[in-house]
Amino acid sequence: EAGVAQSPRYKIIEKRQSVAFWCNPISGHATLYWYQQILGQGPKLLIQFQNNGVVDDSQLPKDRFSAERLKGVDSTLKIQPAKLEDSAVYLCASSLRFMETQYFGPGTRLLVL
């Protein structure tokens, strides 16, 4: 079974630029999550989707971050404009259903200069 796929794996941008990350969850997984992991810390949930609907986005900085999962499968996370403090690894995870184990992708490492 293929795992959670993410791209790109690495991205370097300058502050105030825009960036987008892509995630393809495990086939059949209804729930998809985006996390931000700052170096030396645990992951922090940004947004959670159930199929193509948002379940929770209370920790998403909505002035600059947006995410969508239009067809209930792939998802994109966008930052516009980026700030220095957005430098982190962005992890995508999926689970078959609510309240089941989340499986994580390899992450996208973002460096904002």
Next chain:
Amino acid sequence: ELKVEQNPLFLSMQEGKNYTIYCNYSTTSDRLYWYRQDPGKSLESLFVLLSNGAVKQEGRLMASLDTKARLSTLHITAAVHDLSATYFCAVASGNAGNMLTFGGGTRLMVKP
């Protein structure tokens, strides 16, 4: 707001020794996960603990959950170098019970 604290943050130990990592959390939850993360890699699920008194074991790792004390432990028996990694606990909460709040992680280094 749910807070999850792990200790120690860093652990250096010799092969063959035993040690325990602690995970404390601040509000009621009935699900707790342990994940492993190798440097530069993503998170790998180790255990899910679903009820008070739950105990899970895999190889040299054993996890337990005390929901009354809001405490989980990850015990390492006779450590080997391959166990070197960062270990995170994550506590489920939220209306749907599916939001995970992670601890800060315990970086384990096992010396040969």
